Each structure stands twice: as structure tokens, then as C-alpha cells.
Amino acid sequence: MWEYTDKVKDHFMNPRNAGLIEDADGIGEVGSLACGDALKLTFKTDGNEKIIDAKFQTFGCASAIASSSALTEIIKGLTINEAARITNDDIALYLGELPKEKMHCSVMGRDALEKAIAYYRGVPYQKAEGEIVCECFGVTDLEIKRAVTENSLTSVEDVTDFVKAGGGCGNCIEKIQNIIDVIQGKEQPEKKKPAAMTNIQKIRLIEEILDQEIKPVLKKDGGNIELIDLDGDVIYVKLRGACANCKTSQVTIKNFIENKIQELVSPELIVKEVKSETTYIC
Amino acid sequence: MKQPIYVDNNATTKVNDKVLAEMLPYFSDYYGNPSSMHSFGGKIGYKIAEAREKVAALINASPKEILFTSCGTESDNTAIKAVLRSRSGKRHIITTRVEHPAIKNLCEELSGRGHRVTYVPVDNKGVLDLDYLYDHITDDTAIVSVMWANNETGVIFPIEEIAGKLSERGITFHTDAVQAAGKVPVDVQKIPMDMLSMSGHKIHAPKGIGVLYVRKGTRFSPFLIGGHQENGRRGGTENVGAIVGLGKACELAMEHLEDDAKKVGHLRDILETELLKAVPSSIINGTRENRLPTTTNISFEFVEGEAILLMLNEHGICASSGSACTTGSLEPSHVLRAMGVPYTAAHGSIRFSLSKYNTEEEIKYIIKKLPPIIERLRELSPFWQEQQMST
Numbered sequence: 001m002w003e004y005t006d007k008v009k010d011h012f013m014n015p016r017n018a019g020l021i022e023d024a025d026g027i028g029e030v031g032s033l034a035c036g037d038a039l040k041l042t043f044k045t046d047g048n049e050k051i052i053d054a055k056f057q058t059f060g061c062a063s064a065i066a067s068s069s070a071l072t073e074i075i076k077g078l079t080i081n082e083a084a085r086i087t088n089d090d091i092a093l094y095l096g097e098l099p100k101e102k103m104h105c106s107v108m109g110r111d112a113l114e115k116a117i118a119y120y121r122g123v124p125y126q127k128a129e130g131e132i133v134c135e136c137f138g139v140t141d142l143e144i145k146r147a148v149t150e151n152s153l154t155s156v157e158d159v160t161d162f163v164k165a166g167g168g169c170g171n172c173i174e175k176i177q178n179i180i181d182v183i184q185g186k187e188q189p190e191k192k193k194p195a196a197m198t199n200i201q202k203i204r205l206i207e208e209i210l211d212q213e214i215k216p217v218l219k220k221d222g223g224n225i226e227l228i229d230l231d232g233d234v235i236y237v238k239l240r241g242a243c244a245n246c247k248t249s250q251v252t253i254k255n256f257i258e259n260k261i262q263e264l265v266s267p268e269l270i271v272k273e274v275k276s277e278t279t280y281i282c
Numbered sequence: 283m284k285q286p287i288y289v290d291n292n293a294t295t296k297v298n299d300k301v302l303a304e305m306l307p308y309f310s311d312y313y314g315n316p317s318s319m320h321s322f323g324g325k326i327g328y329k330i331a332e333a334r335e336k337v338a339a340l341i342n343a344s345p346k347e348i349l350f351t352s353c354g355t356e357s358d359n360t361a362i363k364a365v366l367r368s369r370s371g372k373r374h375i376i377t378t379r380v381e382h383p384a385i386k387n388l389c390e391e392l393s394g395r396g397h398r399v400t401y402v403p404v405d406n407k408g409v410l411d412l413d414y415l416y417d418h419i420t421d422d423t424a425i426v427s428v429m430w431a432n433n434e435t436g437v438i439f440p441i442e443e444i445a446g447k448l449s450e451r452g453i454t455f456h457t458d459a460v461q462a463a464g465k466v467p468v469d470v471q472k473i474p475m476d477m478l479s480m481s482g483h484k485i486h487a488p489k490g491i492g493v494l495y496v497r498k499g500t501r502f503s504p505f506l507i508g509g510h511q512e513n514g515r516r517g518g519t520e521n522v523g524a525i526v527g528l529g530k531a532c533e534l535a536m537e538h539l540e541d542d543a544k545k546v547g548h549l550r551d552i553l554e555t556e557l558l559k560a561v562p563s564s565i566i567n568g569t570r571e572n573r574l575p576t577t578t579n580i581s582f583e584f585v586e587g588e589a590i591l592l593m594l595n596e597h598g599i600c601a602s603s604g605s606a607c608t609t610g611s612l613e614p615s616h617v618l619r620a621m622g623v624p625y626t627a628a629h630g631s632i633r634f635s636l637s638k639y640n641t642e643e644e645i646k647y648i649i650k651k652l653p654p655i656i657e658r659l660r661e662l663s664p665f666w667q668e669q670q671m672s673t
Contacts, residue, residue, distance in 0.1 A: 018662050033665055034625040040664040057664035061588035065662060168613055
């Protein structure tokens with residue numbers, strides 16, 4: 001039997017703000033029937049960035065329902081910017097405490113809120129990015145990294161409690177451990193990534209390589225580089241500073257930058273330079 | 283209504299008053315050790331012998347074939363390990379996908395230590411694929427272990443048929459009868475099995491006492507090494523009070539087996555039928571044809587089991603669930619998954635397991651209290667509304 005606080009029990013037995021706002025300004029849906037819990041959060045603003053009403057529909061256990069109820073109580077009266085700063089810990093604290101194994105219920109609340117705010121702002125929700133690590137529960141590396149960093153998690157079990165990853169077949173446990181190790185600085189990140197990546201993943205990785213491997217070298221010579229675009233396998237970069245006027249910049253691009261990116265991201269990538277405006281005027 | 287309304291008897295049962303009365307003197311007055319030389323201890327041995335006879339009678343065994351253990355799990359572990367040790371060379375185990383963790387987790391552990399385990403599947407009614415079992419027997423097969431009745435669904439397996447087939451082929455057969463013995467007839471003379479596990483606390487005896495039946499002539503090596511107790515087959519001072527209690531519980535179970543089964547089966551049928559009628563989108567997990575009279579497992583779609591249990595708890599009703607959330611694991615019960623019960627239904631499964639102590643009044647109380655709980659949780663559930671809109 002779970003040790004629930006009186007506040008969890010109260011919010012479970014007498015949930016606040018259950019239901020759906022028909023003409024909601026913010027809508028966030030997370031989870032699924034298969035996962036065992038799901039939450040649909042809707043909120044209404046006063047037209048001036050302030051949340052005046054919030055409602056939830058939840059499928060899940062007592063702590064999932066209580067977390068959803070708590071979430072709606074927390075965000076009512078907040079501005080969108082204030083609500084955007086709510087963490088899963090805020091939800092858990094509002095309820096006094098959640099059993100460790102149930103922390104994922106508060107994370108679900110936070111995720112639904114972020115999704116609803118993204119909907120409100122008309123921007124795409126960021127969570128789906130990243131590479132799926134846990135196939136059973138569809139959890140990405142970015143979600144795991146975030147949970148580990150924000151909640152100072154130290155073990156795979158902790159990660160499972162917070163975001164469910166690793167709680168199914170267990171095939172991803174090693175990968176989760178690796179993510180934890182990297183964050184704790186025990187191990188260098190794996191440099192080679194699997195070939196099948198989305199464009200967004202490629203861009204992120206290229207940026208990472210530029211930041212870590214290439215920029216420091218260019219900066220030594222007073223130069224710099226900026227990623228402009230990725231079109232299929234062609235990477236467009238702009239050289240800055242000393243590099244922009246360097247006569248051997250093409251050699252730098254082909255011999256150094258392209259080699260590095262082919263080695264660390266994907267062998268079919270080609271790097272092309274976009275000439276800076278000043279060059280065109282000349 | 284007097285509370286609790288206890289319908290979780292596959293988890294554990296109330297100790298029968300007569301059983302407790304029989305046990306108590308063995309804590310207060312007759313506390314001797316049966317291994318002692320003095321008569322104060324020595325005479326306890328007679329009481330243990332009497333209890334052994336009563337246990338043997340329940341399953342139609344000879345008292346010498348009854349080995350007292352500490353629980354069903356110890357019985358299961360002893361059976362499997364005894365066979366693997368005494369038949370060195372053979373490393374293959376056949377069991378089912380729906381066993382109790384006492385067998386399932388043991389087999390998983392063994393398979394990591396060089397043993398090969400075959401898990402026999404079940405169909406969506408929880409019925410065992412017997413052809414699969416027979417097809418996977420090899421010369422390397424050391425033991426087959428199949429539970430008599432499943433603890434989650436109550437589905438009874440065709441133990442007589444399996445035992446017959448395996449006996450023809452000379453393969454050691456063990457059955458975990460923890461949920462069956464004392465509830466349905468078990469006769470080891472009629473059914474040629476080699477080993478059978480039982481547990482006291484499932485049949486109104488106390489916790490901490492189990493039985494392993496070992497057919498005469500079965501090669502055996504002890505699991506607990508120690509003194510000469512249990513004829514050298516299990517070291518450790520006898521749990522005298524519990525053994526005496528188990529003897530009494532077996533005697534009572536045997537005496538009332540038919541009547542109790544009829545009475546409990548009747549109540550279970552009312553509960554099941556009325557709940558299915560009162561709650562839309564509810565499904566029985568497991569076949570209704572060949573099942574323990576005590577057990578029903580019902581899925582209420584679009585709601586989650588732990589939430590149902592906690593709301594039942596508010597009304598003093600004690601049941602259990604195959605939902606993930608109740609155990610802290612994230613996936614629903616391995617039994618329901620093996621049956622291919624969709625996740626949507628598995629998360630909302632509730633097991634009611636009755637005993638002879640349940641009354642019709644209690645059953646009616648559950649029938650009255652449960653449907654509004656499901657309705658309330660469905661009102662909270664986003665999927666229920668979607669479902670309603672789509673139909």
C-alpha cells in the first residue's frame with residue numbers, strides 16, 4: 001500500500017477543477033492509455049496573459065489524479081510566464097510529498113503544462129525532440145537528461161521513478177546509465193551517433209561539434225564559424241572574423257571542418273561556405 | 283455494514299477460529315522442541331505427526347510424503363532446485379508464462395545461470411497451450427512446473443492430463459497448488475505428479491507455513507541444510523504452532539470442501555454477473571468454464587486499478603489489482619499481458635477473491651458501491667469521454 005499524504009488523498013478523493021474548458025486558450029495532452037496514465041490540461045486566460053481558469057481530465061492512479069488537481073490549483077491566478085516556471089517539484093511539494101515511485105505523476109503534470117503553454121503561445125512543443133531511449137514508454141534522451149539535471153538524479157531507478165524510462169523491458173538501462181554518467185562527468189559523451197537521425201537531431205549534433213571541436217580551433221587564429229542551414233546533406237556555414245578574409249578558408253572548410261563533421265556526424269555531409277555580405281560588395 | 287469487506291483471499295485469509303484455538307496451547311503450554319530427549323518436548327512430535335496425517339489426507343497422500351516448509355515460495359524453490367541438483371546434467375525447465383513470482387522469478391534467475399527455460403503460453407482466456415508444452419520436451423528436460431490454478435484469474439489448468447503425459451515420458455512434474463489445494467479436490471493418487479506446493483495462509487491457517495508434497499521414490503536433495511528434521515529433508519526447528527494450525531485447517535477444508543465451494547461459487551457468480559450488468563465496458567479476464575469458485579478478475583476499461591482500489595478502500599472493501607501502479611512497477615500484471623489483455627483493460631483490472639466468510643450482504647454492498655466509483659473515475663478520464671463521443 002502506498003504512503004500517500006493527506007493532501008494527496010484529499011486531492012484524489014475530492015479533485016479540484018476536474019473537467020474540460022470548451023473554449024480553452026491553452027490545451028496540453030500527455031500520456032496514453034497504454035502507458036497507464038494520461039492527462040489533458042486546459043486553461044483560460046483573461047486575455048492579458050493571466051490564467052483565470054484551469055481544468056483537467058486524468059486517467060491514472062491516485063497520485064496522477066491528485067497531481068493533476070494540484071497543478072490546476074497552482075496555475076490559477078498565475079501569468080503565463082509565471083506558470084512556465086512551475087516544475088514537477090512544485091507539484092510534488094504542493095501535495096506535501098509523493099512516493100518516490102510516483103514522481104512521474106508530477107512530471108506528467110509539468111509536461112502537460114508546458115504543452116498547454118506552447119499551444120497558447122502558438123509555438124511547437126519542444127519535448128518530442130531528441131532520440132528515443134526507452135522504447136516501452138517513448139522517452140527521449142533529452143527528457144532523461146532534463147529529469148537527471150533538474151532533480152539531481154543519480155541512478156537508473158531514480159530516472160524510472162521520474163520519467164518511467166527503463167521501467168519496461170529494461171533494454172535501455174545501459175543507455176540511461178550512460179546519460180547519468182555523462183552528466184555526472186564520469187564519462188565523455190559518445191561521439192559517434194547512429195546514422196538514422198532527423199534533420200533537427202543532425203543540426204543539434206552539428207552545432208555541438210562546431211561548438212566543441214571546431215570553434216575553439218578557429219578562435220585561436222581569431223576566427224569563428226556560424227551554422228546557417230542544413231539542406232539535405234549540405235551544411236551551409238558562414239566564416240567570421242579572421243577566417244572570413246582568410247585566403248585559405250576553402251582549405252580550412254574542406255580539410256578541417258568537413259572532415260571533422262563527416263567523422264563525428266555522418267560521412268555523407270558536405271560543408272559549403274556562404275559568403276558574407278561584405279565579400280559580396282567587394 | 284461491518285468492515286472490512288474482505289475479498290482479497292487469494293492474497294491471504296483469516297485464520298479460522300477453530301484453527302487458532304488448536305494452535306494457541308503450542309505457544310503457551312506446550313512450547314517444547316520435538317527433537318528434545320525429554321517427554322515435554324518429545325510429545326510435541328505426536329501432535330506434528332497428527333497434523334501431517336491431516337495434511338496428507340486433504341490431498342490423499344501418505345504422511346511420509348508431506349514436508350513442512352515456511353511458505354509456498356520455499357516449497358516451490360525447494361522443488362525446482364531439488365530436481366536440478368539431483369539430476370545433474372539435465373538443465374532444461376518447462377513452466378508457463380503465468381506462474382506466481384515464486385516460480386517465475388526463480389526460473390528467470392536460473393536461466394541466467396546456465397539453465398534453459400521454456401515458458402508455455404496461454405490464450406486470451408488464460409488457457410494453456412498444451413501442444414506447445416509437449417512439443418518442447420527434450421531429452422534435456424529436467425522438470426516441468428505448471429501451477430494448478432492461477433492466482434490472478436483463478437483459471438484451473440488441466441493438471442491431470444499434463445501429469446499423465448509427463449509420467450508416461452518419465453519427466454518430473456511439479457505443480458504449484460497454493461491457490462487450489464483446499465478449494466478444489468486434489469488427489470495425488472489419481473494424478474501422477476511428483477511434487478506439489480501448498481501454503482497455509484491461503485486456507486485459513488496462519489502465515490509462515492507451507493507444504494511440499496514429494497512422491498515416494500522421487501529423487502530429492504534438501505534446500506535448507508541443517509538438523510535431521512523432516513526426515514533430513516529440511517533442516518530447522520519445526521514451526522509447531524503453525525503446523526498444528528495447518529493440520530486443523532486442512533481437516534476443516536476437507537470436511538467442507540464441496541459445501542464451501544458451492545457457497546462461495548454462488549456468491550462469486552452473483553458479484554460477477556451483477557457488476558458486468560451494472561458497469562458498461564467491463565470484461566472478465568480468463569475463462570469462466572474452468573475456474574476456482576473463489577475468484578473473478580474483471581477489467582473496467584478506461585480507468586486505472588489503483589484508483590479503483592483506493593476508492594473501494596474508502597468503503598472498507600479490500601480487493602487487489604493487476605494494474606501497474608499498485609506494485610510500483612510500470613507495466614500491468616505479467617499474467618494479463620501473457621493473455622494478451624489490451625493495456626487499456628489490464629490497467630483497470632480488479633481481482634475479487636472470496637472465501638467462505640463472505641456473505642451475500644457483503645456482495646450486495648460491493649455491487650452497490652463499485653459502479654458509482656467506476657462512473658466517477660470515468661468522468662475524470664479523458665479517454666472515457668472520447669469513447670462516449672465516438673460511439
